[in-house]
Amino acid sequence: MVLSAAASIDGKIAAASGDSALSSPEDLRRVHRLRSRADAILVGAGTVRADDPLLTARPARGPRAAPGPLRVVLSSAGRVPLGSRVVRTARETPTAVACSGLAREGTRRALEARSVRVIEAGRARVDPGLLLEKLAAEGVRTAMLEGGGSTVWEFARLGLVDEIRVAVAPVLLGGSRSPTLADGAGFPTVRGSPRFRLERASRLGGDLVLQYARI
Numbered sequence: 001m002v003l004s005a006a007a008s009i010d011g012k013i014a015a016a017s018g019d020s021a022l023s024s025p026e027d028l029r030r031v032h033r034l035r036s037r038a039d040a041i042l043v044g045a046g047t048v049r050a051d052d053p054l055l056t057a058r059p060a061r062g063p064r065a066a067p068g069p070l071r072v073v074l075s076s077a078g079r080v081p082l083g084s085r086v087v088r089t090a091r092e093t094p095t096a097v098a099c100s101g102l103a104r105e106g107t108r109r110a111l112e113a114r115s116v117r118v119i120e121a122g123r124a125r126v127d128p129g130l131l132l133e134k135l136a137a138e139g140v141r142t143a144m145l146e147g148g149g150s151t152v153w154e155f156a157r158l159g160l161v162d163e164i165r166v167a168v169a170p171v172l173l174g175g176s177r178s179p180t181l182a183d184g185a186g187f188p189t190v191r192g193s194p195r196f197r198l199e200r201a202s203r204l205g206g207d208l209v210l211q212y213a214r215i
């Protein structure tokens with residue numbers, strides 16, 4: 001699984017207000033190219049509730065040839081706003097909500113009526129490993145994890161992040177409560193934390209794009 005995000009110099013993925021407009025136009029183009037090579041894009045429901053992203057792979061020019069990667073939103077009870085852009089565009093772009101057994105029948109039906117597939121993977125929370133297995137069984141080879149911090153932690157703590165691509169924007173956000181690349185409880189020690197090898201570092205406009213592979 002490839003973790004993809006834009007971060008500030010101090011590793012925040014949004015400011016204290018929730019403002020996450022960190023990507024430059026050049027970086028957005030890079031992310032769209034990356035998405036176009038992925039089979040699925042995963043995000044937490046918090047990101048959909050906060051940013052209402054479209055999560056499509058938009059080409060630089062011309063009409064979109066393919067429907068784009070499958071968008072998967074994680075939420076224990078399937079709490080993804082029906083008015084969100086991912087739900088409203090589910091007829092054109094494949095979309096799924098990954099939930100647990102906590103999702104009510106009515107919630108599932110409301111999503112399915114809008115062409116959103118419901119994938120149950122876990123009893124009270126989504127089990128990230130089980131979700132990836134289910135996606136792999138339907139042909140998903142490359143999955144991108146696009147945040148936010150709590151969802152990334154859920155995958156990172158299980159060692160499921162194989163690659164990281166982060167665009168570091170030249171801004172310092174601060175804020176002890178502002179979300180970072182990976183939040184949650186955190187690993188207790190440096191020694192016991194997953195290690196990555198820097199594969200590539202390049203300048204893109206004012207940003208620094210870093211690419212790491214899991215050791």
Ligand SMILES: NC(=O)c1ccc[n+]([C@@H]2O[C@H](COP(=O)([O-])OP(=O)(O)OC[C@H]3O[C@@H](n4cnc5c(N)ncnc54)[C@H](OP(=O)(O)O)[C@@H]3O)[C@@H](O)[C@H]2O)c1
Pocket residue numbers: 004005006007012013014018019020022043044045046047048050051074075076077078079125126127128146147148149150151152154179183
């Ligand atoms: N700069 C960037 O690249 C970037 C990218 C993405 C997001 N962001 C920012 O990140 C912030 C949102 O981050 P966040 O940490 O608050 O939220 P988040 O990680 O997007 O979403 C958290 C929610 O996802 C669901 N979830 C995650 N893992 C789950 C699991 N294993 N089982 C069941 N549900 C699971 C839960 O939804 P339920 O509560 O419904 O169960 C949880 O409350 C926003 O400010 C956004 O702007 C920035």
